Amino acid sequence: MQNDVIAPENLVYAKPKLMNDTPMHYCAGCSHGVVHKLVAEVIEEMGMADKAIGVSPVGCAVFAYRYLDIDWQEAAHGRAPAVATGIKRCWPDRLVFTYQGDGDLAAIGTAETLHMLNRGENIPIIFINNAIYGMTGGQMAPTTLIGQKTTTCPYGRDPKLNGYPLKITEMAAMLNGTCFVSRQSVENVASIRKAKRAIRKAFQSAMDGKGSSLVEIVSTCSSGWKLSPVKANEWLEEHMLEFYQKGDLKDTTGY
Template identity: 80%
Template sequence: MTKEDIIKPENVVYKKPALMNDNPMHYCPGCSHGVVHKLVAEVIEEMEMTDKTVGVSPVGCAVFAYNYLDIDWQEAAHGRAPAVATAIKRLMPDKLVFTYQGDGDLACIGTAESIHALNRGEHITIIFINNAIYGMTGGQMAPTTLVGMKTATCPYGRDVDLHGHPLRITELAAGLNGTAYVTRQSVHNVAAIGKAKKAIRKAFENSMNGKGSSLVEIVSTCNSGWKMSPEKANKWMEENMFAYYPLGDLKDTIEG
């Protein structure tokens, strides 16, 4: 059997989701953002919510998310995505509203907005990309940077006495009464990607069923910021990040 016999539309087992357009992404090679974009697109397609979804993009690497997924988007001021999403969801309750934020946007400048939106139990989903560094601005220390991790602004490693402890936003969110579903996932291999997709689906369904707010943290790599190859960054994440940011559901108030 020749390759031409196999490559036919009826034999497709996997292709890029239709919601993801052909614009070349500005992300660095091997960046986790692309995988999460794909998962979001796949889940929206499977839920048949293409025309009813509004994404709120942050400031950070994902600022151009609206260039890649063909759904409605709103760009928010730095850190204010949950506040914008609150307004959109309250005015249009039949829309699927989610924010897509990095650790600089959500865990630093937007901590107040995020915590309060989650605590109010707004029926939105927050997708939180945690790569422990400020990727877009060139690899500076973030609130989530691990102790001892070297970045442009802590070249000798993060020092607890000087910089404090890394902030675990997801644990914080799990303690709030308004949250329905709080989970931490990763996208470093096929199995993890499958679990992350299920988590995003569950969070989106909770939002549409009016169950409260959901937070899906994706522990991610920033191979450019970490100054590693994408492959090595995945390994480094498994060895170092998962010890401080363990994967799994932290809170699940929905049965099934």
């Protein structure tokens, strides 16, 4: 039969069970889809499907609850770490994590983010840094690079007018409450594997009561950047990763 090739015994890859078939609203080339998959895989592999509660942000990932079949609570813009604190303090045995973008985490929610991390709540943060406000149409983010053009810095980010891109992950690494702080990306297979290992470590450390953690995923926003998916990946490697250097900034987990 012609369809033999897709017979179950020939499958070499399956999407995680926690990901449903709802068509994603994310643009082609967007990093969110890949990171969603990694989160789903990690939760599944940890056997935490019944105990995972995600707190979604305001921004493109506001619809995360549509795609990942775990429990979700949606936070106001920037407040995900506070909401997650409320849940986790009531239910310490659950895997409670936040999923936040750069505007949510590093602008309007800076206080909530740094204080949750500093309290050492057993909550990991997945931080999508694409240097832009994607959902609202490509405005300047706290992490927008110097010279990068956005709809609210149309001539390029000028530090005299707009200040400097905020390396909040470096700040998080300085806090006593964090046990694991890492910066990763998902533009190629090798990077995706490393990013997944970082997410796994962050989630595990939360369940082991080691404190807070932050995994930044340097991401693309091809629509906001006005580049094709391929060009966006190239731009990410050339410019984003030059400024936002990858690696573990802090690791006291002992894993």
